[in-house]
Amino acid sequence: MSSDPTSPRPILGTADQLVRLGFDGAWSAAFDESVAIVLPGAPAFPARVTRTDRGACDTVGAAGPVRATWGAEVIAAVAEDPQAVPSTGDWVRVQAWPDGNQTIEAVLPRRSSVVRAQVRGTSTGQVLAANVDVVAVVEALFPDPDLGRIERFMALAWESGAQPRLVLTKGDLGSDAAELAAEIGAQVAAGCPVDVTVAHDGEGLEGLRSVLRDGATVALLGASGVGKSTLLNALLGREVMRTQALGAVQKGRHTTVTRELHLGPEGGAVIDTPGLRSVGLQGTEGLAEVFADVDELARQCRFHDCAHQSEPGCAVLAAIESGELAERRLASWHKLQREAAYQERRVDARLRQAELAVWKQRTMEYRRSQKEGRRSR
Numbered sequence: 456m457s458s459d460p461t462s463p464r465p466i467l468g469t470a471d472q473l474v475r476l477g478f479d480g481a482w483s484a485a486f487d488e489s490v491a492i493v494l495p496g497a498p499a500f501p502a503r504v505t506r507t508d509r510g511a512c513d514t515v516g517a518a519g520p521v522r523a524t525w526g527a528e529v530i531a532a533v534a535e536d537p538q539a540v541p542s543t544g545d546w547v548r549v550q551a552w553p554d555g556n557q558t559i560e561a562v563l564p565r566r567s568s569v570v571r572a573q574v575r576g577t578s579t580g581q582v583l584a585a586n587v588d589v590v591a592v593v594e595a596l597f598p599d600p601d602l603g604r605i606e607r608f609m610a611l612a613w614e615s616g617a618q619p620r621l622v623l624t625k626g627d628l629g630s631d632a633a634e635l636a637a638e639i640g641a642q643v644a645a646g647c648p649v650d651v652t653v654a655h656d657g658e659g660l661e662g663l664r665s666v667l668r669d670g671a672t673v674a675l676l677g678a679s680g681v682g683k684s685t686l687l688n689a690l691l692g693r694e695v696m697r698t699q700a701l702g703a704v705q706k707g708r709h710t711t712v713t714r715e716l717h718l719g720p721e722g723g724a725v726i727d728t729p730g731l732r733s734v735g736l737q738g739t740e741g742l743a744e745v746f747a748d749v750d751e752l753a754r755q756c757r758f759h760d761c762a763h764q765s766e767p768g769c770a771v772l773a774a775i776e777s778g779e780l781a782e783r784r785l786a787s788w789h790k791l792q793r794e795a796a797y798q799e800r801r802v803d804a805r806l807r808q809a810e811l812a813v814w815k816q817r818t819m820e821y822r823r824s825q826k827e828g829r830r831s832r
């Protein structure tokens with residue numbers, strides 16, 4: 456292999472490093488177009504967010520790591536739209552003020568974003584990672600891979616605008632890894648690259664390494680304990696992790712609590728995320744990709760609005776009967792479809808409702824409650 460991830464090399468501190476992080480002509484143009492506060496002696500520069508806290512971010516620019524707080528523009532934008540929050544992977548405009556402070560004055564328009572629906576409360580999704588080229592859905596091959604979970608994460612991946620990829624870890628824990636992986640890939644990740652990895656001896660990493668060499672940003676998504684951080688360590692090499700200065704470095708097997716972007720040893724970036732217990736889908740678009748086989752069958756149903764429950768002439772049910780389609784898969788499709796459609800309605804409704812209408816409603820409710828309060832007194 457041409458790469459030696461342990462060889463010492465400068466990680467930060469050159470404009471070249473921006474390019475390694477994925478900065479290109481289009482980002483440069485977007486930066487130039489972003490809101491500029493022209494202030495002599497207070498330069499603005501592009502940087503990429505590696506870690507976020509409330510109100511502040513770790514970023515890395517051409518001159519190295521920079522801690523920056525949200526500027527007024529960003530605070531205003533977030534108040535309007537929670538998804539405008541500077542997120543891991545975002546390219547931002549950082550302003551260096553004469554007093555030594557640095558503020559994020561703009562988040563450059565995202566090329567892709569991994570967004571999960573918030574099941575409770577707000578209908579606005581949470582941005583898990585921005586400007587991701589490849590979403591690696593990570594699941595452990597042993598002891599017990601959860602196909603429904605893979606389908607759910609795959610749908611989220613498709614919806615992000617990034618390219619999905621399935622990484623099946625812990626290939627060393629069983630004897631039939633390759634066989635099992637092929638079966639899972641065919642069932643729930645048709646058309647996507649599938650890697651089978653053994654983190655400790657670096658097996659199965661070449662695909663991801665080559666993606667990183669191309670300068671891509673890879674986000675690792677999956678449940679807790681499936682081996683995302685171990686994978687990150689294997690991809691980066693321990694030595695690089697220890698010497699690089701991108702914020703707090705992963706502590707081996709400890710459970711990850713923040714979403715962090717790390718530079719690849721030969722370019723590209725890896726975003727490690729905390730294991731997610733559940734990811735809600737924002738819409739049904741991703742499902743159409745993950746369940747293309749079900750959709751294809753559905754086109755052959757007698758009724759165009761067939762719900763594939765008990766309708767006569769249902770091609771989906773017929774495929775289950777004949778063994779062509781797994782029953783589990785239809786059940787999973789029903790479940791995710793219902794859930795995603797519900798979220799989609801919530802989001803649509805939010806977008807439709809003019810703020811005025813909301814206030815009207817609230818005023819009416821308020822009056823009603825006042826009236827009722829008076830009546831019950």
Ligand SMILES: Nc1nc2c(ncn2[C@@H]2O[C@H](COP(=O)(O)OP(=O)(O)OP(=O)(O)O)[C@@H](O)[C@H]2O)c(=O)[nH]1
Pocket residue numbers: 624625626627628652653654655677678679680681682683684685686707708709710711712728729730731
């Ligand atoms: N045998 C074996 N164990 C692995 C492999 N990859 C990861 N593990 C183990 O799986 C456990 C969990 O790994 P982590 O990398 O911490 O999992 P994670 O997905 O980052 O978990 P969270 O941070 O909680 O989301 C650790 O004990 C790892 O050593 C592998 O390829 N083979």
Ligand SMILES: [Mg+2]
Pocket residue numbers: 683684685709710711727728729730
């Ligand atoms: Mg982790």
Ligand SMILES: [Zn+2]
Pocket residue numbers: 753756757761762763764766768769770771772
């Ligand atoms: Zn049908």
